[in-house]
Amino acid sequence: MAAARLSGGDNRLVSLPLSRIRVIMKSSPEVSSINQDALFLTAKATELFVQYLATYSYKHGRGKEKRSLTYSDLSHTAEESETFQFLADILPKKILASKYLKMLEREKRDGKVEDDEEDEDDDDKEEESEEEDDES
């Protein structure tokens, strides 16, 4: 039997399906072919990345609720950490709708924005800048 599985509680060497990893890799037009070892390493690296991103965000999260990991912890990581900077575009910070409206007001006063778009959603709810994936 293979020695230490090197993969946390999971008994297998890698949990992410190689076929799916391969599809993502091949979606890059400049890539011609991928050696089997390279495919395995990419899958394994992605697992390590997921672990790292999760634990880093949990540790450095600014949320008061330390029994949970939230989106805000992640976008904070993308913004603050150089290592995770490449994620900044896909994990943007969210702001409250009310704050956004205040920003617009300010810009309008400074003469930068001509349109005064009246937004009916004046409530203090978070404005989603990214669409949430629906878990099917």
Add this chain to the structure above:
Amino acid sequence: MAERPEDLNLPNAVITRIIKEALPEGVNISKEARSAISRAASVFVLYATSCANNFAVKGKRKTLNAGDVLSAMEEMEFQRFIAPLKESLEVYRREQKGKKEARKDKKADSEEQDKSREEENDEDDERMEEEEQNDDEEVDN
């Protein structure tokens, strides 16, 4: 393999499990956080692939190899991954070797029964099929 939009995402169940195993027990992960990490993982694959490909091109090769991926990790400032990746690769190569021997034996037997069934498959696809059989199907948690 046809590329459908959802195929650029990684299976939710697996991502969730990896996160749960990495965090302390009892920590709740919001649905948004899970989704975000999953997207980040896909982006990571793309970024790593692109980076690795640059090394392959530099080496005038058309096939990405293990060295290219390791160089990419260095370049992306994920040096901390390199040692565990090398270890895993050793185990993986031994496993693959073992599987290959087993397949050769099986082939020798089945060849006597049905020679026409033997196709020249891409070795990658063969191994991947085996890998897929070992993987979980996507399941909702």
